[in-house]
Amino acid sequence: MLDYKGIHYKTYPEVYEPAEDTFLLAENLQVERRHRVLEIGTGTGIVAITVSRQCRTVVATDINPHAIKCATHNIINNKTYNVELKEGDLFEPVVGEKFDLILFNTPYLPTSEDERVHDELEAAWDGGSDGREVIDRFLDELIDYLNPEGRVQLVQSSLSDIDKTLDKLEKMGLDTCVTAREKHFFEEVVVITGILRDSN
């Protein structure tokens, strides 16, 4: 059993093991007590459990069925009662719903065809040839799921074009900036935060 700030959790071999990017997001949340939160790609559920202690309710999703099983175990084991888990691709499990804060530690690594191993764990890091395949699909749908003045916080790498994400969010009507960054050997990992501008 592993521990993160009092959260006891286990991982499964088919599930992304919490790493620096997980903790960068968990430690830089811009959440309020009144918020209804969506976390896409919850993995072990560590970020969902962390944010659930600071907000009203959380819906946490993942495309990987092993992640849903693993997160269910960790959520129950940590007596977390305000997190609901749903399996599916991006926003598909929450069609028609709205949230105050949407979180996603994205699969952001550029991956060529010959690097693919075609297992469930691959969805944790495979961002397609430019690292943006899932990020761009996420950004294309995001606006429909945000409440007025809603926020997004996503994690990505300098390898998958941070400026493109900032630019897209600005064009969608969000005030955007990099709110946390961490240098690694061959990349910089960042948390990008966007807040929907007041349309009045």
Ligand SMILES: C[S@@+](CC[C@H](N)C(=O)[O-])C[C@H]1O[C@@H](n2cnc3c(N)ncnc32)[C@H](O)[C@@H]1O
């Ligand atoms: C980098 S891991 C992050 C896991 C966890 N949130 C953390 O920070 O440790 C990305 C997660 O997103 C999930 N994922 C990838 N593509 C997805 C998609 N299209 N829809 C939902 N989840 C997805 C993966 O299965 C994986 O659990």
